[in-house]
Amino acid sequence: MHQDIERVLISEQELAARIAELGKQVAADYADKDPIFLGILKGVVMFFSDMIRATPIQCQIDFMAVSSYGGGTSTSGKVRMLKDVSVDLRGRHVVILEDILDSGVTLSHVCAHLREMGPASLKICTLLDKPSRRQTDVKADYVGFTIPNEFVVGYGLDYDEHYRNLPYVGILKPEVYTK
Ligand code: 5GP
Ligand code: MG
Numbered sequence: 207m208h209q210d211i212e213r214v215l216i217s218e219q220e221l222a223a224r225i226a227e228l229g230k231q232v233a234a235d236y237a238d239k240d241p242i243f244l245g246i247l248k249g250v251v252m253f254f255s256d257m258i259r260a261t262p263i264q265c266q267i268d269f270m271a272v273s274s275y276g277g278g279t280s281t282s283g284k285v286r287m288l289k290d291v292s293v294d295l296r297g298r299h300v301v302i303l304e305d306i307l308d309s310g311v312t313l314s315h316v317c318a319h320l321r322e323m324g325p326a327s328l329k330i331c332t333l334l335d336k337p338s339r340r341q342t343d344v345k346a347d348y349v350g351f352t353i354p355n356e357f358v359v360g361y362g363l364d365y366d367e368h369y370r371n372l373p374y375v376g377i378l379k380p381e382v383y384t385k
């Protein structure tokens with residue numbers, strides 16, 4: 207285990223098993239809809255690549271990049287769009303893939319922006335959900351794991367752009383972000 211990790215919250219095996227289930231569910235719901243899986247960079251990278259391989263149906267993929275954090279461990283409340291979508295969403299079934307739904311500020315901005323593009327439907331699939339922290343009425347349609355209010359890293363999620371490459375979701379030692 208990495209020296210800055212206090213404990214593993216979700217192991218590689220648990221991630222793989224849950225994503226296999228989620229993929230089956232999404233595949234059944236979207237089998238004939240040729241959906242667009244829209245990943246929100248960068249935190250979603252690992253979940254995205256595992257999730258679309260677990261969803262073996264006709265589909266397209268695209269990405270957006272947004273930033274709301276800067277270097278801290280909670281949202282700044284301001285959402286900056288760094289990269290917009292690059293395919294036409296009009297009339298399409300869009301499934302947003304996200305790493306974690308926390309305050310909901312990021313996804314409420316993203317959803318409002320995407321709705322203006324006239325998709326046929328818009329749903330949210332998040333690997334992690336921290337419902338206790340919600341400040342908006344955003345709800346995920348598919349959730350991998352509901353987790354307690356702790357700051358997690360790994361499997362795509364960062365602290366100050368580090369730890370994204372850990373293959374599990376872990377809890378950082380508090381001294382790492384209080385120093
Ligand atoms: P929200 O706008 O819902 O507060 O935050 C969403 C974004 O904040 C996530 O996509 C993620 O980038 C970041 N975030 C929220 N909670 C955590 C966490 O526990 N760990 C990490 N690394 N990022 C988080
Ligand atoms: Mg994210």
Ligand code: MG
Binds near residue numbers: 365
């Ligand atoms: Mg981050």
